[in-house]
Amino acid sequence: MTTTRTVPSICRNCLAYCPILVTVDDGRPVKVTGDPDAPAFGGYTCPKGRALPDQHNFAGRILRPLKHVSGGGFEDIGSAEAAAEVAAKVQAIIKKHGPRSVAFYTGTGPVSHPTSGMLATAWMSAVGSKMIFSAATIDKPAERTAVALHGNWIAGMQGFDDADTWMIIGANPVIAKSNGAPLHNPGMRLKEAQDRGMKLVVIDPRRTETAKRAHVHLQIIPGEDPAVLAGIIHVIIKERLYDAAFVAANAQGFDALADAVRPWTPSHVAKRAGIAEDDLIVAARCFAQGKRGGAVCSTGPSFATSSNLSYYLTLCLITLCGRWAREGEKAPFPNILLPAFTPKAQPYPPYPAVSDRPMRVRGLKENASGLPTAALADEILTEGEGQIRALFCSGGNPVLAWPDRKRAEEAMRGLDLLVVFDYHMTATAELADYVVPPPLSLELPATSQKVEGLKYSGVSRGYPMPWGQYTPAVADYPAGSDLVDESQFFFMMAQQMGLELKCTLSRGSGPNQEVPPDVIPIDMSRMPTIEELVELACTGSRVPLDEVKAYPHGHVFDPDVRVAPRDAGCDTRLELAARAMMDELAHLRNVPGRRMETGAYPLLLICRRANNFMNSVGQDIDILKPPLHTPAAMHPDDLERFGLVAGTLAEIRSAHGEMRAEVAADASLRPGTISVVHGFGSLDEDSEGPQSVNRLIGLDECDPMTGIPRMTGIPVKVTAADATRH
Ligand SMILES: Nc1nc2c(c(=O)[nH]1)N[C@H]1C(S)=C(S)[C@@H](COP(=O)(O)OP(=O)(O)OC[C@H]3O[C@@H](n4cnc5c(=O)[nH]c(N)nc54)[C@H](O)[C@@H]3O)O[C@H]1N2
Ligand SMILES: Nc1nc2c(c(=O)[nH]1)N[C@H]1C(S)=C(S)[C@@H](COP(=O)(O)OP(=O)(O)OC[C@H]3O[C@@H](n4cnc5c(=O)[nH]c(N)nc54)[C@H](O)[C@@H]3O)O[C@H]1N2
Ligand code: SF4
Ligand SMILES: [Mo]
Numbered sequence: 001m002t003t004t005r006t007v008p009s010i011c012r013n014c015l016a017y018c019p020i021l022v023t024v025d026d027g028r029p030v031k032v033t034g035d036p037d038a039p040a041f042g043g044y045t046c047p048k049g050r051a052l053p054d055q056h057n058f059a060g061r062i063l064r065p066l067k068h069v070s071g072g073g074f075e076d077i078g079s080a081e082a083a084a085e086v087a088a089k090v091q092a093i094i095k096k097h098g099p100r101s102v103a104f105y106t107g108t109g110p111v112s113h114p115t116s117g118m119l120a121t122a123w124m125s126a127v128g129s130k131m132i133f134s135a136a137t138i139d140k141p142a143e144r145t146a147v148a149l150h151g152n153w154i155a156g157m158q159g160f161d162d163a164d165t166w167m168i169i170g171a172n173p174v175i176a177k178s179n180g181a182p183l184h185n186p187g188m189r190l191k192e193a194q195d196r197g198m199k200l201v202v203i204d205p206r207r208t209e210t211a212k213r214a215h216v217h218l219q220i221i222p223g224e225d226p227a228v229l230a231g232i233i234h235v236i237i238k239e240r241l242y243d244a245a246f247v248a249a250n251a252q253g254f255d256a257l258a259d260a261v262r263p264w265t266p267s268h269v270a271k272r273a274g275i276a277e278d279d280l281i282v283a284a285r286c287f288a289q290g291k292r293g294g295a296v297c298s299t300g301p302s303f304a305t306s307s308n309l310s311y312y313l314t315l316c317l318i319t320l321c322g323r324w325a326r327e328g329e330k331a332p333f334p335n336i337l338l339p340a341f342t343p344k345a346q347p348y349p350p351y352p353a354v355s356d357r358p359m360r361v362r363g364l365k366e367n368a369s370g371l372p373t374a375a376l377a378d379e380i381l382t383e384g385e386g387q388i389r390a391l392f393c394s395g396g397n398p399v400l401a402w403p404d405r406k407r408a409e410e411a412m413r414g415l416d417l418l419v420v421f422d423y424h425m426t427a428t429a430e431l432a433d434y435v436v437p438p439p440l441s442l443e444l445p446a447t448s449q450k451v452e453g454l455k456y457s458g459v460s461r462g463y464p465m466p467w468g469q470y471t472p473a474v475a476d477y478p479a480g481s482d483l484v485d486e487s488q489f490f491f492m493m494a495q496q497m498g499l500e501l502k503c504t505l506s507r508g509s510g511p512n513q514e515v516p517p518d519v520i521p522i523d524m525s526r527m528p529t530i531e532e533l534v535e536l537a538c539t540g541s542r543v544p545l546d547e548v549k550a551y552p553h554g555h556v557f558d559p560d561v562r563v564a565p566r567d568a569g570c571d572t573r574l575e576l577a578a579r580a581m582m583d584e585l586a587h588l589r590n591v592p593g594r595r596m597e598t599g600a601y602p603l604l605l606i607c608r609r610a611n612n613f614m615n616s617v618g619q620d621i622d623i624l625k626p627p628l629h630t631p632a633a634m635h636p637d638d639l640e641r642f643g644l645v646a647g648t649l650a651e652i653r654s655a656h657g658e659m660r661a662e663v664a665a666d667a668s669l670r671p672g673t674i675s676v677v678h679g680f681g682s683l684d685e686d687s688e689g690p691q692s693v694n695r696l697i698g699l700d701e702c703d704p705m706t707g708i709p710r711m712t713g714i715p716v717k718v719t720a721a722d723a724t725r726h
Helices: 052-056 079-097 118-127 142-150 186-195 225-238 244-250 254-261 266-273 277-289 299-303 307-320 373-381 405-414 449-456 486-497 530-537 545-549 579-589 636-641 721-725
Strands: 004-010 019-025 028-034 066-068 074-076 102-106 132-134 165-169 199-203 216-218 293-297 354-358 365-367 390-394 417-421 434-436 502-505 518-521 603-606 631-634 649-654 658-665 673-676 714-720
Touching: 019 052, 028 052, 079 102, 079 390, 079 417, 079 434, 079 486, 102 118, 102 373, 118 486, 118 502, 118 530, 132 373, 142 299, 142 307, 165 277, 165 307, 186 199, 199 277, 216 277, 225 254, 225 266, 225 277, 225 307, 225 579, 244 307, 254 579, 266 277, 293 299, 293 307, 299 307, 307 579, 373 405, 486 530, 502 530, 631 636, 636 658, 649 721, 714 721
Parallel strands: 102 132, 102 390, 165 199, 165 293, 199 216, 390 417, 417 434, 603 673, 631 658
Antiparallel strands: 004 019, 019 028, 066 074, 066 434, 354 365, 502 518, 603 714, 631 673, 649 658, 649 714
């Protein structure tokens, strides 16, 4: 007899962490819907969330660790045996090449399993390697460098829920549940906000699902964000719309910033960015004349070059208009499952955005966002002392996700040891020596803490209300499986190698820590359970985990934390004129704008995300309708201009490479742009099927501070696939 039950849980596919109801038959998830009893989420789910049972029951799921066998293919290996073998191989590599030769890369997989990395990073530090990379540096590294250059505000940015003005720069939260609007049910949240009169400014070359709701949409030429932001600041200063009292009390460098934006007149910026001068002025007034609000950048400006500057000018805009939480207000981000701290109406001071620890390649250094992942392929492929020989890849898919698709594949093939933690055979896993399958989200406990912690990467993000939720594991491990997560695997290796692990819990970014980090020794005599690691992560939480557990549908807590005044004698200030940023702005003024190209590459390729897929995840799940070919959206006028027919195959070429895609008409694009979703493709993508857009993206134009390559606004040409054959 089947036992069926329906239980509350959390979808952890993306950082919205939507509360869900999961129907479980004999331990197997069979249905997921939004949880109508979860306060404030409105029962929202997206297709990815509803496909969780398909992901968990997926026929191609890897259920036991795999070892690559010489001659090709994989064979099953027990998890303990795999850990022992890998530990021995790592020891040999360290003996020969030193600890720097061992690297760890974490992708977006850990979004769905937040404790997976806890013991992995502890193990890295125990073996003495600092070579820890993450997808964050090919995502939005400027979130952290800009904060390092500008400083941050201890109490955080003003919240969304009582804002009357808001600016979203290169994000599409309605689809991506990303920066900009509240992560949960952003469409509903934006609508509510507009119904109460909030004015939204969106800067995006595409009239996105988010931009459609904007009061002013600046449909810019890709890459012109710094110009537009400088123009907006120019107007705000010229019309004296800034909060002079706030600036005088909390910032420095105002005069230098005013000088720096003076040449960025509305007429110059409008011409350069391809927008109407009036729209720019209205956007500036709209943002500055509101009483409360915020401004947030996302991947658009992050990928567009000059990303530190775009993010930095956005912080300047927030400071100029005093959009930080003020003394006496309810603290917008008080922490529920993170420790209690005192949110003050006071800045965290700026700190060095770049460390003195160099990489071996590209002249890059470690920076506030970590080690530059775009340099990792070259760190692997460049011979010499310190060359990386072993890579642990946790929940990432470098072959498809890293810019320069070919170089990424070469790097994966060039390693002495590649261990991939993933639940299915990805393009990267196919090249692994060992593939270790972790349990999937519904088989694991978790809390909403991960989303709260988003505020540590940049200005405040996360929940707009003090939300807390815990879920136990609601599904069983599949029968006959031998699943281990990263923490367990690294623990087993540590035991094998006689290492003592210590887990460091940091609650902040760089030196800006809300409370001092906790360093917690792990009992090495017994493998901790995942439940124990969840508890460990909640050490010192403002609301005890047990109290959160009492609300299985989640709860809006009301700790009534007020923003405290500035400390007596504190003279810390936010920096409006960081030298490096002012120099970059002056330099940009002297180079021509990113005019829509007209020569050999007449279109600009821009980035985009799809509702049914989370990067490369979901492409093998039938009900998410993976396409036969990578879709490429173009304005109907451009299809006509280049003699292309929607629904047919085309060849896209950049100076770096070429790809095959199926063109579609999309009038939401700025004419002259073409947008392609990343994450499609496979290891063998030459013969047929989808191809990765990272074939078109090279590493020759990387940001000198963070190393992020130009990943949007890339000149390309498009021809009908048949035409290219002749
Ligand atoms: N051209 C182009 N390139 C891009 C981007 C772009 O917009 N355009 N976006 C960039 C951005 S923002 C990012 S963040 C990176 C993403 O880069 P990656 O994170 O390297 O790529 P993903 O495809 O997200 O890979 C996530 C992997 O995690 C696995 N996974 C899912 N759940 C779990 C789990 O619980 N445990 C483990 N161990 N694995 C799990 C999935 O199966 C998948 O293979 O790509 C970047 N690359
Ligand atoms: N459904 C879904 N959700 C996801 C993901 C997914 O793959 N699918 N991925 C997750 C990840 S890893 C991340 S990092 C977040 C990212 O979340 P977002 O940053 O919101 O990602 P996108 O939806 O691609 O929005 C980026 C926007 O930038 C615009 N853009 C392109 N070039 C420029 C430019 O030069 N300037 C400006 N101002 N805008 C530009 C694009 O038109 C696009 O609308 O989403 C996360 N959520
Ligand atoms: S938006 Fe979709 S994928 Fe993201 S947490 Fe919610 S249901 Fe899951
Ligand atoms: Mo990302």
